[in-house]
Amino acid sequence: MSAAAGGPVAVHQFLPALNPHDATGTHTLKLREVLRQAGWRSEIFAEAIHDDLAAEALKHWMYPEHAADGDVAVYQFTTSSAVAPYLAEHGLPLILDFHNFTSPELFAGWEPGNVTRAAQARQDLALLAPEAKLGLARSAFSERALRRAGCRRTAVVPVLADYGRVTATPDPRVAAELAARRAEGGADILFVGRVVPSKAQHELVKALWTYRRLYDPNARLHLVGGTSSYEYNRSLLGFVDDLGLAGAVRITGEVSDAALAAYFAEANVFLSLSVHEGFGVPLVEAMTAGVPIVARDAGAVGQTVGHAALLLEAGDPAYVAAALHRVCTDGVVRRTLVAEGHRRAAELRSDVVGRQFVDAIAEVVGRP
Amino acid sequence: MSENNAESTPDTHPDDPGAYVQQVMAEIAEEVRLRRASGDLPPKLERELDELFLAHSPIGVRGGSLSEALRMVDAATFIDPVVPVDSERAAGAVVKKGMRSMLLWYVGWLTHQMSQSASAVSRALHIVDDRLKELERQVDSQRVSDSAVVEFPTSVGTGAWWVEPALAALAKAPGRVLHAACGDGWLVRRIADSGVDAYGIDPRTPIVDIAELDALDLRGESVPEHLRAVAAAGLGGIVLSGTVEGMAGGERNELLAVVGTRLAPGGTLVIHSVGRQAWEAADAPYGADLAPGRPLRPDTWCRLLEEDGYVASAQDGPDGSDYLITAVRAGLTPYEHDAR
Numbered sequence: 001m002s003a004a005a006g007g008p009v010a011v012h013q014f015l016p017a018l019n020p021h022d023a024t025g026t027h028t029l030k031l032r033e034v035l036r037q038a039g040w041r042s043e044i045f046a047e048a049i050h051d052d053l054a055a056e057a058l059k060h061w062m063y064p065e066h067a068a069d070g071d072v073a074v075y076q077f078t079t080s081s082a083v084a085p086y087l088a089e090h091g092l093p094l095i096l097d098f099h100n101f102t103s104p105e106l107f108a109g110w111e112p113g114n115v116t117r118a119a120q121a122r123q124d125l126a127l128l129a130p131e132a133k134l135g136l137a138r139s140a141f142s143e144r145a146l147r148r149a150g151c152r153r154t155a156v157v158p159v160l161a162d163y164g165r166v167t168a169t170p171d172p173r174v175a176a177e178l179a180a181r182r183a184e185g186g187a188d189i190l191f192v193g194r195v196v197p198s199k200a201q202h203e204l205v206k207a208l209w210t211y212r213r214l215y216d217p218n219a220r221l222h223l224v225g226g227t228s229s230y231e232y233n234r235s236l237l238g239f240v241d242d243l244g245l246a247g248a249v250r251i252t253g254e255v256s257d258a259a260l261a262a263y264f265a266e267a268n269v270f271l272s273l274s275v276h277e278g279f280g281v282p283l284v285e286a287m288t289a290g291v292p293i294v295a296r297d298a299g300a301v302g303q304t305v306g307h308a309a310l311l312l313e314a315g316d317p318a319y320v321a322a323a324l325h326r327v328c329t330d331g332v333v334r335r336t337l338v339a340e341g342h343r344r345a346a347e348l349r350s351d352v353v354g355r356q357f358v359d360a361i362a363e364v365v366g367r368p
Numbered sequence: 369m370s371e372n373n374a375e376s377t378p379d380t381h382p383d384d385p386g387a388y389v390q391q392v393m394a395e396i397a398e399e400v401r402l403r404r405a406s407g408d409l410p411p412k413l414e415r416e417l418d419e420l421f422l423a424h425s426p427i428g429v430r431g432g433s434l435s436e437a438l439r440m441v442d443a444a445t446f447i448d449p450v451v452p453v454d455s456e457r458a459a460g461a462v463v464k465k466g467m468r469s470m471l472l473w474y475v476g477w478l479t480h481q482m483s484q485s486a487s488a489v490s491r492a493l494h495i496v497d498d499r500l501k502e503l504e505r506q507v508d509s510q511r512v513s514d515s516a517v518v519e520f521p522t523s524v525g526t527g528a529w530w531v532e533p534a535l536a537a538l539a540k541a542p543g544r545v546l547h548a549a550c551g552d553g554w555l556v557r558r559i560a561d562s563g564v565d566a567y568g569i570d571p572r573t574p575i576v577d578i579a580e581l582d583a584l585d586l587r588g589e590s591v592p593e594h595l596r597a598v599a600a601a602g603l604g605g606i607v608l609s610g611t612v613e614g615m616a617g618g619e620r621n622e623l624l625a626v627v628g629t630r631l632a633p634g635g636t637l638v639i640h641s642v643g644r645q646a647w648e649a650a651d652a653p654y655g656a657d658l659a660p661g662r663p664l665r666p667d668t669w670c671r672l673l674e675e676d677g678y679v680a681s682a683q684d685g686p687d688g689s690d691y692l693i694t695a696v697r698a699g700l701t702p703y704e705h706d707a708r
Contacts, residue, residue, distance in 0.1 A: 109429035206417045214408060231426050238424035243417075307385040310393060317417070318409050322396045332382075333392055340385050 009368070010041035011072045011095075011361060016081030017048040018057045021254070023161060023281045024078050024099060029056065030160035031074070031097075034354040035361075039368030047083050060086055072365050075128065077101075080120035088127050095361060096132040096151060098125075099159070100142040100278025100299075106198040110231050114196075125149045134364040136357070138279035139300030153364070157356045158304075158348050161281050163288040170262035174255075178266040186218025187328045190267035190291065192260070192282035193274065195227035195251065200296075200315060201236055203273040207320035209243050215325040219248065221271075224263055226254040264289035269327045272296065273315040280304045284348050287341030292334050294323045308341035434497050441493065445486040449476040516571040516590065517549040518655035519610035520642055520690070524551065526558050529685055530692040534607060534638045535562050537694040542634050543604025548591040548611050552579040555607065556586065564605075569594045592623055601632040609640040613647075614659035628676055631697045637678065639669060639693040646689035666691045 013032060019025045028044055035042035043066060044057035058066070060083050073092040075083065078099045087094060104118035126149055129135065135151035137143035143154050182188060189208060193199045201223050208221040227233040233251075240249045255263070270286035270293045277283075277299040284304065286293050293309035295301050302311055310323045310333075326333055346352075362368075382388035403409050422429065427437045449472060453464035522528070534555075538545055541564060547555045550568025552575060559566035570576050573588030587594070591611055606627055612620055627637060647656050647663050664672075666682035670693065673680040678695035685691055 109426055202421050206414070206421075209417065210409075210413075214403065235421065235424040235426070239421045242420055242424070307389050310389065310396070316400075317414060318400045318403060319396065322399045322403070323393075326392060326396055326399075330392075336382060336385055336388060 009070050010043075010068060011035050011074060011365070012041075012043050012045060012063070012066075013074045013076060013097075014045045014060055014063075014083050014087060015076035016046065016079055016083055017050075018044060018046040018053050019050045020052045021257070023159065024076055025050075025053070026162055027099075027160045028076055029053075030162070030350060030354070031357060034160070034357055037354075038358045038362075045083075047081050063090075072133075072361075074361070077121075077125065077128070080117050080124050084124035084128055088131065093365065094128065094132045095364065096128055096135045096146065098135055098137045098142055098146050098278075100138065100145060101125075102196070102198045102276055106276055107196075107229070110197050111229050114229065134360065136360060139303045141300035141303060142278045155360045157360055158353050159279050159281060160350050160353055160357070161284065163281075163285055163345065163349070165257040166261050166264045166285045166289040168257060168261045170265050171256060171258035174259045174262040175265065178262060181220060182266060184218060186220055187216055187268040187324070188266050189219060189221045189269055189271050189324065190224065190263055190286075191222070191271055192224045192263070192285065193272070194225045194229075195223065195233045195236065196229045197232050198274060198276045199225075200273045200275050201232075202239055203315040203317070203320075204271055205236070205240055205243065205245065205249060206317045207271065207273065207315070207324070208248065209245060210317035211321040211324050212245075212248070214321050216328070219324075221245075221249045222263055222267070223249065223251045224255055224260065225252075260285075261289075264291055267291045269294055269324055271320070271324065272301065273312075273320065274298055274301070275315075277301050277304070283309075284345055287345040290338045290342065292327045292337035293341065294320065294327055306340060306344045308337055308344050310337070434493075434500065438490065438493055438497055441486075441490050445483060445490055447479040447483050447486070449479040451475070516614060517610045518613040518653055518659055519549070519551070520646060520653060523609065523640060523642065523690055524554070526554060530640050530683075530690070531555065531558060533683060533692055533694070534640070535559065537636050537638055537696075538562075538564055538605045538607070541604035541636050543602070543632050545605035545607065546594075546598075546603055547607040547609070548594070549609065550586055551575055551610075553584045553586045555609070556584050559607075560584070592619070592626060595623070595626045595630050598630045600629050601635075603630050603635060604632055605636040605638065606631060607638040607640075612639060612641055613663055614655055614661065616660040620661065624672065624676060628697070633697060635697045637673070637693075637695040637697065639695075640690065641669070641693070642690040643688065649689070666693060669693045670695075 013028055015024065015028055018028060032042050032044055045060040045063050046057045047060055049057045049059070071092060072095065073087055074095045074097050075087055076097050076099065079101050101121045102118055104115045104122070107114040107118060125145075129146060129149035129151040132151050133153065135143070135146040135154040136157050137146050137154060138156070138159050140156055143156050146154050178188065189204075191199075191201065191204055195201055204221060204223065208219060212219050237251070240246055252259075264285065268291075270283070270291045272280070272283065272293070272295040274280070274296065275298050279300050283293060283295065283301065287305065287308050293305055295305065295309045295311055296315050297311040297313060301309075305311070310327060312319050312323060327337065328334075427440070451464075451468055453461050453468055455461040455464060523530070535558065538559060539562070545559055545564055545566040547559065547566060547568040549570040549572065550556050551570055551572075553568050556566045556568040567585035567587070569587045569589045569591060571588070571590045576586050576588040579586055612623070615623065631637060642663055643665070644663055646652060666684065670680040670682050673693070673695045677698045679698065680693060680695035683692045683694070
């Protein structure tokens with residue numbers, strides 16, 4: 001790499017896994033387009049590649065066949081992976097694109113495998129961060145983690161995402177089902193995210209139970225997202241049943257973009273009680289879709305939403321219920337949050353963020 | 369889009385959204401306060417919700433026991449080869465039932481072996497559980513009270529006879545001096561006044577907490593744990609008073625081993641202890657009765673320390689009830705010492 005010689009010819013991306021309908025996968029594909037449009041050659045190398053994206057990437061161990069002098073590597077750091085020691089061993093000039101990862105402590109007692117992976121991710125970060133020429137974090141919260149791990153030069157650049165999918169044409173079948181339920185009365189509360197302990201869906205259920213008891217006996221909660229924690233998912237289902245909320249809580253699993261658009265279109269409020277968020281793409285989707293937000297101010301949530309949410313210090317169901325009631329019944333509050341959400345979402349549009357990526361990378365490695 | 373979300377940006381949009389949201393949050397806090405005051409939200413409600421969720425959580429989350437975990441293992445040990453055949457469609461149930469009949473011999477053979485394997489593992493774990501319980505019972509029956517500090521009132525305070533000789537021994541300490549157990553810091557203050565950098569630790573945290581600290585560095589920590597956290601050869605002197613009396617033999621040996629690696633070459637170890645006469649006296653502190661060990665004679669201390677590479681000497685107190693050991697560490701580094 002040599003900025004003095006006119007900058008690198010290629011800025012390649014490496015990542016643990018390239019998957020469709022996944023925030024990191026979408027970010028990686030969009031960043032490749034941004035890098036190519038800026039004038040760099042750019043390919044994607046991954047440890048695992050989903051069949052649907054087989055044409056978009058190569059296995060990371062195939063990189064030497066494509067290597068050239070002056071290559072720069074951007075590593076999409078999301079979890080532990082064989083790619084981390086591979087990059088450390090090959091000594092490519094490295095930019096860490098840090099999406100943060102869930103602390104192992106948050107999986108403790110639930111999934112031993114996830115604890116091990118998260119602990120390994122921490123070691124991978126300690127291995128790579130001191131060697132990185134630049135660390136790009138999704139939020140100031142994640143930037144601090146990069147600094148603590150030894151990264152000397154850092155910048156905050158949000159994620160590249162396809163927020164427009166939530167305002168696309170909704171899946172008519174899902175939309176009709178939701179509309180039928182809405183006709184029975186009651187608010188629709190939405191959360192989007194993997195069903196894992198760190199997202200604290202059980203606290204959303206507690207909040208719904210309290211909200212129904214105090215304010216709105218017909219309210220419903222929609223939990224959209226797949227799971228990577230079987231134990232937590234099982235406990236959540238049992239909890240919902242015991243509270244007699246089986247008819248009021250819908251756990252959808254993974255859904256299509258059109259179905260997701262239907263859920264956002266019908267939601268009265270987006271509620272997040274996550275205890276750890278490195279950025280929070282669904283929060284931006286809610287702002288894009290014009291859904292007011294009530295959220296626990298954990299991790300990077302406050303930085304992501306600005307003034308577009310009622311932020312709670314903790315997940316105390318009484319506070320959550322009162323905040324939900326306020327958003328659902330006070331037009332001025334709702335309109336203020338929605339207007340602020342649109343303003344904040346505009347700052348996070350992909351074209352804006354893409355320019356920030358190019359500037360941050362060029363400042364370190366030179367323009368193409 | 370829902371009715372609620374279809375509304376446009378209002379004319380009433382506040383000039384300062386941040387301040388407005390803060391105001392709303394304050395109103396929400398007041399709403400919650402009123403709700404709680406009215407009895408709508410009894411405190412036990414949330415606790416009951418938490419307990420209900422915990423009841424569905426894995427044992428690791430609940431902090432459950434090995435026995436409880438084994439009960440769950442036992443419950444899951446039998447693997448049923450008869451798969452359910454319910455179906456939303458009438459034909460589906462018939463097809464599933466047919467498949468089950470055809471495959472039952474094969475599935476049954478597999479599940480039988482899996483159940484046997486799981487049972488064998490479970491039996492082994494039950495044996496481990498039984499042995500652990502028996503060990504815990506034995507340890508509990510032999511457990512002695514923890515007397516981390518056994519302090520004789522006449523041996524404490526700047527007027528005690530052994531303070532001046534101890535200060536003299538520490539005058540040329542090649543580094544910082546640690547006093548354990550430091551109590552309210554009376555000796556640390558005296559050592560500091562003599563121009564030597566000193567600090568103190570004491571496992572009796574409440575005493576440290578209420579001490580008048582001034583500029584003193586006092587910490588409420590266990591003595592062995594603190595010493596293990598100190599860097600090798602990081603101390604110029606160590607004063608042990610009220611610390612060794614309550615220790616069992618094994619604990620004392622461990623303490624001396626870690627002291628040997630934390631003292632710098634040429635560093636000074638000072639031990640103040642009491643003889644058996646004081647130990648047996650009617651006014652001995654209650655910790656003396658509870659302690660698992662018994663006091664060593666001064667000559668025994670000297671012998672132990674000399675075997676460990678110190679040059680040691682003993683000095684009896686004026687009434688013979690207590691004594692002072694001063695020992696200077698030989699000029700070996702801790703690593704050389706370990707190699708020996």
